[in-house]
């Protein structure tokens with residue numbers, strides 16, 4: 219009898235598994251519209267000159283300080299969209315600063331991916347209960363609609379008063395922003411865009427417009443605490459604000475940053491913005507197509523730094539990933555020793571042979587942490603910084619956004635940042651020829667990743 223009873227939930231579980239498998243296969247196999255018309259995207263096919271200034275935020279701690287400072291200086295609006303949010307020291311300070319801003323009348327719109335944020339329920343309630351703060355989560359988990367599970371918000375955007383933007387590879391948490399580098403610290407990269415004169419035309423207007431489209435999309439759901447629970451919301455808010463005030467009193471460096479934005483940022487020739495479409499399922503590969511357009515125009519060099527590189531057949535069918543042989547191409551990514559993302563690295567292992575043939579040089583980072591920056595440098599002039607990883611998830615599945623910056627001085631800063639990563643990297647191959655491999659620090663990890671790389675082949679477009 220008991221065995222019979224057990225069969226029913228097992229059968230349901232099995233059917234559920236089959237259901238998920240079918241939905242996932244349908245997503246992987248579904249076709250993508252081929253035509254992306256970049257000329258119809260105003261933020262990319264610009265007709266006007268933008269007057270933005272920019273600064274590369276290579277150091278995580280400085281990038282955190284800059285975030286805090288622009289929140290502290292906010293006068294009208296703070297718009298936030300992030301993939302991951304960890305409640306830790308750096309982010310507690312940002313929350314404290316956000317409450318302060320909301321108290322002085324700033325309108326705060328705070329959006330996180332529904333499945334990858336770690337906000338606790340009390341904080342969610344406290345945020346949503348504030349009259350000047352709105353909290354949304356993107357695409358909440360729907361157990362009976364597996365087709366929605368992959369629709370993840372992967373952007374990393376902080377926009378203040380249509381005057382400042384910080385975007386790039388960093389999510390919000392200590393492993394990206396803290397001063398002392400813990401074991402899981404990641405070397406990452408953001409860009410700060412600054413509009414010195416609010417009357418001047420700026421790419422920040424386009425980025426803010428994209429944020430508002432994301433915010434108003436049917437996938438973004440308002441978090442509304444029940445009214446009866448409102449009395450529970452005061453305590454967390456007080457805690458965050460007290461912590462923030464204490465840190466200010468003790469003059470800690472994180473919460474007392476000094477920035478003179480006019481001097482801190484540099485002039486650039488032009489700024490552009492691209493984002494993937496906001497829709498479920500396979501998206502038109504807008505960013506990928508835009509990058510390939512830039513690659514086609516390259517004269518001498520393309521350097522790509524990405525934490526994960528999995529160029530699937532479907533990506534290649536849309537357009538060539540790497541251009542002709544006259545352009546020198548470098549790829550800088552994580553090594554087996556440094557990668558914290560086993561699934562993504564298993565996909566890279568499958569594609570490594572192809573990459574070695576296509577790129578002039580492949581480097582793998584072998585330093586103490588891992589690399590997480592997502593940036594491209596073309597012809598020592600065009601820099602690309604954003605959330606886009608060089609894989610199929612970023613090409614077809616996730617929401618993503620990038621900033622394209624043209625200018626020699628900014629490109630020089632990015633080149634120095636690449637050089638620093640390369641100094642701690644191992645040259646895996648040059649012009650198709652493999653070099654002596656770097657020693658593996660863990661034979662167990664190597665064996666595991668090699669086995670995993672065989673198992674993940676059917677789902678490489680979702681890694």
Ligand SMILES: O=P(O)(O)OC[C@H](O)CO
Nearest residue numbers: 301372389607611616681
């Ligand atoms: O590490 P992130 O923030 O680039 O996220 C990686 C995930 O695979 C999302 O596609």
